[in-house]
Amino acid sequence: MKRIPRCRLLAVVLAFSMTVPVLADVAETVEKYRTSFEKRMNAELDEHGKAARDLRLNYLEVLNKLKVELGRAENLKGATQVLAEIEMIEDGEESKELPADADFRFKRVREKWERGLAEIRSARSKKLKTTVEFYLKALDIEKRRLTRAGEIKEALVIEEEEKRVGDLPEVKALANTPEPGQPADEDLQDLALASRGAKASGGKEADLMIDGKTKHDKHKGYAYATNPCSFMVDLGAVHTINRIRLFLYDLDNRRYGYRIFVSEDGASWNQVRSNPRARGGWQEIGLEDTKLQFIRVHGLSNTENRNFHVVEIEAYGS
Structure with a gap:
């Protein structure tokens, strides 16, 4: 060193x-x-x-x-x-x-x-x-x-x-x-896609978190719920994941507070990220070949209003 x-x-x-x-x-x-x-x-x-x-x-x-x-x-x-x-x-x-x-x-x-x-x-x-x-x-x-x-x-x-x-x-x-x-590693794929069998829940318009699109405006293109809230993505099976990406509404200078948890069985959860004042856009979470099936995002705060907005969730692995 x-x-x-x-x-x-x-x-x-x-x-x-x-x-x-x-x-x-x-x-x-x-x-x-x-x-x-x-x-x-x-x-x-x-x-x-x-x-x-x-x-x-x-x-x-x-x-x-x-x-x-x-x-x-x-x-x-x-x-x-x-x-x-x-x-x-x-x-x-x-x-x-x-x-x-x-x-x-x-x-x-x-x-x-x-x-x-x-x-x-x-x-x-x-x-x-x-x-x-x-x-x-x-x-x-x-x-x-x-x-x-x-x-x-x-x-x-x-x-x-x-x-x-x-x-x-x-x-x-x-x-x-x-x-x-x-x-x-070019073999890694985004497994948090509806087209690959993933399912999303929590808040309103949850399916937009796994449609593979990040284009959004003030009125559409994201899942949302009132803080505090929870969103979850089920990959459909246990995978080895080494990177998670969370895209938050980014059309102004607001800050979000959130926590991210992962689980292999849906019962035992491990926190992999906590950020009380994150800017919008991509949030990168690196993992070391972690076996998981479920990803849960806890929305805690938004400096602009009472809602939490998730545009997209990605999970890369094999």
């Missing part, structure tokens, strides 16, 4: 918690550390989610200009190909491989789009990894201090927190994140 400069580490420790007196309650100390850590994690996920949304809007703007340009040049085949790309991006679908005869300008903007996405994902992984390393190092310092003071039971409480962090789906997924230039 890369060595962390002492001055930077000290700043991080102070950011996670003020210095704790020897006789302070260790459980309270861990809670302070954890709250700050989760706040940092969620802020970083929000930051890169916004970057991805901005990149998508810019890509659509460039594609629309290119479509007009090709139309004026009477390159109808090229304009049609660009139009198909626009429709796929607007519907939230993955871009397909470009045909060999695609216009060179189309190829160029696609390459820029894909390079931008790769850079955002890489930056996100690096920042999350750094935050996790700093947090674990801060915990380790506190554990060593307690051990030196002979407070072994208290030190074991810190050690349990270290284990909990190591078992977080997001942390495990960091180990499986491809480095820039490495191919992603």
